[in-house]
Amino acid sequence: MASTPTTNTQGIVFKNLSRYEKRSRVKDIVASIVVHTSGIAAIVVLFFIFVFLAKDALPTFTKVGILKFLIGTSWQPEFEKFGILPLLVGSLFVTFGALVVAVPIGIACAVYIAEVSPPSFRSLLKVIVELLAGIPSVVFGFIGLMILAPLVQKVFELPTGLTALTGAVTLAFMSMPTIISVSEDAITAVPKSYSDGSLALGATKWETIRHVVIPSAKSGIVAACLLGMGRAIGETMAVLMVTGNASILPKGLVGLPNFFLGPVRTMTATIASDMGETVQGSTHYNALFAIGLTLFAISFAVNMAADLILRRGGLGKE
Numbered sequence: 643m644a645s646t647p648t649t650n651t652q653g654i655v656f657k658n659l660s661r662y663e664k665r666s667r668v669k670d671i672v673a674s675i676v677v678h679t680s681g682i683a684a685i686v687v688l689f690f691i692f693v694f695l696a697k698d699a700l701p702t703f704t705k706v707g708i709l710k711f712l713i714g715t716s717w718q719p720e721f722e723k724f725g726i727l728p729l730l731v732g733s734l735f736v737t738f739g740a741l742v743v744a745v746p747i748g749i750a751c752a753v754y755i756a757e758v759s760p761p762s763f764r765s766l767l768k769v770i771v772e773l774l775a776g777i778p779s780v781v782f783g784f785i786g787l788m789i790l791a792p793l794v795q796k797v798f799e800l801p802t803g804l805t806a807l808t809g810a811v812t813l814a815f816m817s818m819p820t821i822i823s824v825s826e827d828a829i830t831a832v833p834k835s836y837s838d839g840s841l842a843l844g845a846t847k848w849e850t851i852r853h854v855v856i857p858s859a860k861s862g863i864v865a866a867c868l869l870g871m872g873r874a875i876g877e878t879m880a881v882l883m884v885t886g887n888a889s890i891l892p893k894g895l896v897g898l899p900n901f902f903l904g905p906v907r908t909m910t911a912t913i914a915s916d917m918g919e920t921v922q923g924s925t926h927y928n929a930l931f932a933i934g935l936t937l938f939a940i941s942f943a944v945n946m947a948a949d950l951i952l953r954r955g956g957l958g959k960e
Contacts, residue, residue, distance in 0.1 A: 695938055698931035705925055711932060717889040719926040726933055728889040732906035733875055739810025740817055740874040745867050748821030756829040757851055775819035783883035786812035791884055798903055804886035806906040812880050817870035824869055828862020829855060861951050868948040872941050878910040887911055909933045
């Protein structure tokens with residue numbers, strides 16, 4: 643019985659490959675190394691960002707206390723009061739208002755681009771959406787300050803148009819490109835056989851979109867909304883310009899509707915406006931880093947939730 647050769651099979655195969663195949667194999671190996679290195683580098687950078695924020699934020703939790711910092715109702719650094727609840731509520735109100743406006747319009751635009759528009763017009767619309775995503779936030783802030791704020795002031799007869807509502811509408815237009823782009827990708831990833839089967843059974847185009855396409859792309863659409871939320875809650879310059887920057891709380895449940903029509907202050911705007919005027923190493927300085935750490939945790943949680951929804955939803959699987 644002949645003995646089997648002990649030579650490395652992979653080495654023999656690699657030697658027997660043509661020059662073109664060897665070159666392709668080397669390119670694949672290099673690409674794999676680059677991708678893995680990039681992923682590890684991103685994790686390392688994220689870790690160092692957390693360490694950078696936590697290093698200067700921890701003194702705040704020691705001096706002020708975590709609970710007092712998170713649920714304190716007064717942000718008055720001049721009186722050594724560092725409660726971020728008004729800032730957190732202002733951020734959540736503006737973000738929630740932005741999602742109320744952006745989500746229906748964004749999903750409707752995504753459905754139109756993916757399912758209704760002609761192919762030639764579809765590519766143009768996608769380019770326009772990508773251009774909207776690239777507009778600097780300060781431009782949206784100028785538009786909100788010069789056009790939207792006077793309109794809100796006139797319509798609701800307010801002393802000022804710099805309100806949570808103005809900030810919410812401004813952020814809605816800023817987060818809409820993210821929602822449209824990701825939702826359109828999710829809808830496009832739905833297998834065409836689903837739509838063909840629905841149409842073959844007698845359903846109309848709109849019934850197919852409503853009962854087949856959108857439910858099949860639900861996980862991707864929810865992830866798009868969460869990413870739009872992350873885009874809105876992390877915005878700085880636009881909300882700094884149009885929300886009025888008043889760190890106040892709504893007066894009970896009765897005051898919640900009117901809170902949208904009053905000035906608010908967000909966490910991002912607080913960091914941007916106060917950082918240049920604080921003494922390095924002071925409690926106020928450390929409190930701003932603690933706000934940054936809170937925003938980091940919120941953004942991280944939102945993006946993790948979006949990733950989990952995409953993974954569990956099995957986007958694009960038949």
